[in-house]
Amino acid sequence: MYHIMYCSRDPIGDEPFLHTLEKTLEELNYTCLITHCSDSCHLLVGLSRTPGAYDLVFWDVSHEEKPAAPEAVAQFCQTTPQLPVVLLGGQPDCREATDPPVYPLPKPVSRSQLTQILQTVLQPSAPLLLQRLGPARTIPMDQVLYVEVFNHLLKIHTLSQQVLSVFGTLTQFQREAPSGQLLRCHKSYLVNLAHVEGIQRYQISLSGGLCIPTSKQNYNQVRQSVIRYKCRTS
Numbered sequence: 700m701y702h703i704m705y706c707s708r709d710p711i712g713d714e715p716f717l718h719t720l721e722k723t724l725e726e727l728n729y730t731c732l733i734t735h736c737s738d739s740c741h742l743l744v745g746l747s748r749t750p751g752a753y754d755l756v757f758w759d760v761s762h763e764e765k766p767a768a769p770e771a772v773a774q775f776c777q778t779t780p781q782l783p784v785v786l787l788g789g790q791p792d793c794r795e796a797t798d799p800p801v802y803p804l805p806k807p808v809s810r811s812q813l814t815q816i817l818q819t820v821l822q823p824s825a826p827l828l829l830q831r832l833g834p835a836r837t838i839p840m841d842q843v844l845y846v847e848v849f850n851h852l853l854k855i856h857t858l859s860q861q862v863l864s865v866f867g868t869l870t871q872f873q874r875e876a877p878s879g880q881l882l883r884c885h886k887s888y889l890v891n892l893a894h895v896e897g898i899q900r901y902q903i904s905l906s907g908g909l910c911i912p913t914s915k916q917n918y919n920q921v922r923q924s925v926i927r928y929k930c931r932t933s
Contacts (some may be wrong), residue, residue, distance in 0.1 A: 701731045701821050702752060702932070706742040707759035707787075716787070716808055720757070723813040729821055739771040746779050752931050753782060755820050761788025761806060776801070783820045838863065840880065845911050846872055846889040858894070858906065879928070884913045884921045892928040 705720075707713050717733070724731050734753075736742050742758065760772070775784060783800040787808065802816055844856045848869050855863040865872075869889050873881045881889045888911050890903055897904040898921070901913045913921050 701729060701754045703731050703733045704736065704742065704745075704753045704756045705733055705759075706736050706739065706756065708738055708762040709759070713759075716757075716759075716806075719808060719810055720813060723810050723817060727814065727817060729817065731821075739775075743771070743774055743778055746775070746782070749931070755817075756782060756784040757787060758784055759787040759806075772801070785816055840876055840891075841893060843876075843881075843891050844894050844905055844907075844909070845891060846881070847911075848887050856909075860907075882921065882924050882928075884911065886914065888912065892925065893932070895925055895929075898922050898925050 703720075705713070705717070713735075720733070736745060739758070742756070746753070746756075756775075758772075758775075772784075772786065783802070785802045785804050787804055788806050800820070804812060804816070838855070838857065842857045842859070844858055846856070846869065847854045851866055851868065853865045853867050853869070853872060855865065857863070869883065869887075873883060873889055880892060882892050884890045884903055890905070890911060894906040895903055896906060898913065901915050901918055902910045903913055903921075903925070904910050
């Protein structure tokens with residue numbers, strides 16, 4: 700699930716844009732939670748407290764006070780240097796940047812414009828290329844439940860209850876996955892945080908009723924990582 704922040708001072712005038720956004724997300728088959736805030740002050744305060752909580756921000760700068768808008772956008776870029784932002788209504792002093800990406804977008808916004816930006820920013824996780832004991836194949840990251848290691852052989856457990864065998868190490872596998880999605884919960888296990896349903900001493904409950912062990916030595920750290928991920932994605 701993706702999390703989008705929408706910042707605007709005009710809740711009534713927002714309805715056409717939000718309707719277009721929701722329809723575009725539906726066409727792209729993206730599951731999103733859209734959160735609203737009323738002004739740039741609330742936006743900046745919220746992002747400073749939870750900088751990793753959102754995947755994209757739509758900010759209607761046409762309602763911001765003109766002299767203060769460029770300063771607010773600059774502060775946004777400093778507060779969340781990796782978070783893409785779409786400036787609705789455009790902004791003559793803002794240019795598309797790479798860190799973070801800033802997209803000025805004139806109003807009214809068309810569905811084709813939204814589609815292009817959403818596909819650029821909210822890219823689905825790339826599938827992993829697995830060199831199995833046999834032909835190579837790919838597997839979508841969201842299908843990986845957990846990974847365990849035996850010597851130098853990895854056993855990849857999927858949601859469909861398949862078990863794929865590949866050569867490698869947990870460190871190599873984790874490095875190839877999207878950042879923050881796989882957690883080293885035990886010296887012999889990686890878990891996909893998207894499929895964690897609970898954690899207790901000393902095991903993690905997964906989708907389908909499965910349980911895998913957690914490290915006793917690093918249990919508190921693992922537990923905090925699970926909680927942070929759930930807070931960010933809930």
